[in-house]
Amino acid sequence: MAFISVFEVIGPNMVGPSSSHTAGAASIANLARKLMHEKIKKVTFVLYGSFAQTYRGHGTDRALLGGMMGFETDDIRIRDSFEIAEKEGLEFSFEANTVETDVHPNTVDMIIEDVSGRVHTVRGESIGGGKVRLTRIDGVKVHFTGEYHSLIVEHKDHPGVIAYVTTVLSKCKVNIAYLRVYRETKGGVAYMIIESDEEITKATVDEIEKNPFVKDTMLIKRK
Amino acid sequence: MDFNTAQELIALCKKEDKKICEIMRLREIVYGESNADEVEAKMMKSLGIMKESAHAPLKKSMKSMGGMIGGEAQKLEQRRAEGKSICGNVLTKALIFSQAVLEVNASMGVIVAAPTAGSAGVVPAVIFALAEEFDIPDEKLCDALFTAGAVGSILMKNASVSGAEAGCQAEIGSAAAMAAAAAVELMGGTPEQSFEAAAIAIGNMLGLVCDPIAGLVEAPCQSRNAAGASNALTSAEMALAGIKSAIPFNEMTDAMYRVGKKLPMELRETALGGCAATPTGCALKCRIFG
Numbered sequence: 358m359a360f361i362s363v364f365e366v367i368g369p370n371m372v373g374p375s376s377s378h379t380a381g382a383a384s385i386a387n388l389a390r391k392l393m394h395e396k397i398k399k400v401t402f403v404l405y406g407s408f409a410q411t412y413r414g415h416g417t418d419r420a421l422l423g424g425m426m427g428f429e430t431d432d433i434r435i436r437d438s439f440e441i442a443e444k445e446g447l448e449f450s451f452e453a454n455t456v457e458t459d460v461h462p463n464t465v466d467m468i469i470e471d472v473s474g475r476v477h478t479v480r481g482e483s484i485g486g487g488k489v490r491l492t493r494i495d496g497v498k499v500h501f502t503g504e505y506h507s508l509i510v511e512h513k514d515h516p517g518v519i520a521y522v523t524t525v526l527s528k529c530k531v532n533i534a535y536l537r538v539y540r541e542t543k544g545g546v547a548y549m550i551i552e553s554d555e556e557i558t559k560a561t562v563d564e565i566e567k568n569p570f571v572k573d574t575m576l577i578k579r580k
Numbered sequence: 581m582d583f584n585t586a587q588e589l590i591a592l593c594k595k596e597d598k599k600i601c602e603i604m605r606l607r608e609i610v611y612g613e614s615n616a617d618e619v620e621a622k623m624m625k626s627l628g629i630m631k632e633s634a635h636a637p638l639k640k641s642m643k644s645m646g647g648m649i650g651g652e653a654q655k656l657e658q659r660r661a662e663g664k665s666i667c668g669n670v671l672t673k674a675l676i677f678s679q680a681v682l683e684v685n686a687s688m689g690v691i692v693a694a695p696t697a698g699s700a701g702v703v704p705a706v707i708f709a710l711a712e713e714f715d716i717p718d719e720k721l722c723d724a725l726f727t728a729g730a731v732g733s734i735l736m737k738n739a740s741v742s743g744a745e746a747g748c749q750a751e752i753g754s755a756a757a758m759a760a761a762a763a764v765e766l767m768g769g770t771p772e773q774s775f776e777a778a779a780i781a782i783g784n785m786l787g788l789v790c791d792p793i794a795g796l797v798e799a800p801c802q803s804r805n806a807a808g809a810s811n812a813l814t815s816a817e818m819a820l821a822g823i824k825s826a827i828p829f830n831e832m833t834d835a836m837y838r839v840g841k842k843l844p845m846e847l848r849e850t851a852l853g854g855c856a857a858t859p860t861g862c863a864l865k866c867r868i869f870g
Contacts, residue, residue, distance in 0.1 A: 363604055363725075363730070364626070365736070366732035367626055367692060367729045370692050371691065371692075371693060373689060373691050374698075380693070411796065413869070414869070415795075415797075485742050485744065
């Protein structure tokens with residue numbers, strides 16, 4: 358059975374009122390934020406299921422916005438995240454989608470634009486007790502929790518790219534805990550998600566980016 | 581040093597001649613992501629947040645996001661201070677602290693989920709009520725949190741602590757079991773007695789449904805935290821007196837999970853049954869969400 362830390366039982370430390378609707382929401386946005394390279398300029402949150410029904414009463418909106426500004430689940434600034442975002446010039450809006458019901462009950466799509474104009478649409482789910490996962494990046498289904506040091510490689514679906522990336526990691530002495538590859542269509546956009554016990558360095562990422570089929574990388578340190 | 585069941589944990593305690601909290605602490609250092617000092621500092625921080633959330637509403641009451649709760653801790657404290665309480669000091673203080681934590685939680689203050697946000701009042705209520713009455717230092721209260729965490733981890737592995745999955749019995753029931761076991765250890769009981777108390781506490785709440793009005797963590801969640809805290813204290817008192825649960829902890833855990841799985845969807849946090857579905861519950865929902 359998987360190890361359960363005492364701090365998963367006595368924890369998380371969090372701004373109330375709900376581990377799934379408040380703490381989970383902050384964690385989802387905080388994880389999605391790390392996929393962006395530049396300062397975030399604008400974000401639209403589309404809420405589904407129970408998130409859409411009850412987000413005001415649970416402060417889900419404040420928590421999502423707070424997470425997008427890097428606030429951890431126990432950061433009391435979550436309470437005032439609307440005011441803080443306005444002060445910092447971060448544009449934000451919320452939409453409730455109550456039509457689409459074939460989704461996990463606590464789901465949010467985040468359309469995030471950074472100052473360089475790059476836009477990513479990221480779907481997150483709050484799966485209980487403050488635990489979260491990202492399940493879609495730009496329409497491609499993925500599965501990603503941020504519990505490990507992680508590297509996301511956006512690349513063209515092309516022979517040899519996976520071999521190239523894993524060879525670089527091997528040379529850099531990175532042990533891969535999990536490796537998952539997702540693609541939209543044959544020869545189209547693909548995502549490789551590498552989760553590792555060791556921290557992955559910037560130099561390793563630079564080496565990976567030398568491959569002509571690699572379009573983008575996102576490096577996320579374990580919490 | 582790891583364990584999946586109460587029997588395994590009790591056997592480890594015997595073999596190593598250690599308390600539940602000591603086994604749980606060692607386990608965290610061996611298998612977790614932090615060293616001994618970091619583990620200690622993290623737990624002290626959690627204890628500090630718990631203490632603040634159990635006491636802050638006594639100075640200043642807080643209105644909840646949904647507006648259904650706020651000020652309960654002060655009302656109880658006033659009655660206690662006037663010497664009118666019918667419950668005695670330990671239980672009354674536990675009630676006060678349980679209400680305070682849920683007030684903080686429902687007004688977007690900082691709390692420690694234990695094991696969830698909706699049941700966050702039970703464990704702090706019990707340990708701080710005992711701490712004030714019996715003059716217990718913070719280091720010992722940290723031990724109590726490791727013990728509570730050990731019981732909670734077994735429940736997470738073998739059943740559930742989620743209201744959406746298995747009803748309020750899995751949230752408040754689990755919190756009460758954790759608090760009862762911690763209270764027994766704090767008051768000098770054995771590991772066996774801790775699990776007798778935990779089994780009694782879960783048994784007392786078997787079948788309790790999760791039916792939050794308007795889907796918010798306010799009512800009946802707040803008063804259920806008071807019920808959970810008093811259940812924990814009575815279960816601990818019984819176990820310390822040498823009373824055993826008719827059903828052992830592992831079987832009680834299974835029973836709780838099976839009952840939870842049989843609860844209809846309406847009674848598992850969807851706000852479609854129980855208190856939430858009463859005429860008053862529906863009217864409150866309309867008032868809050870328009």
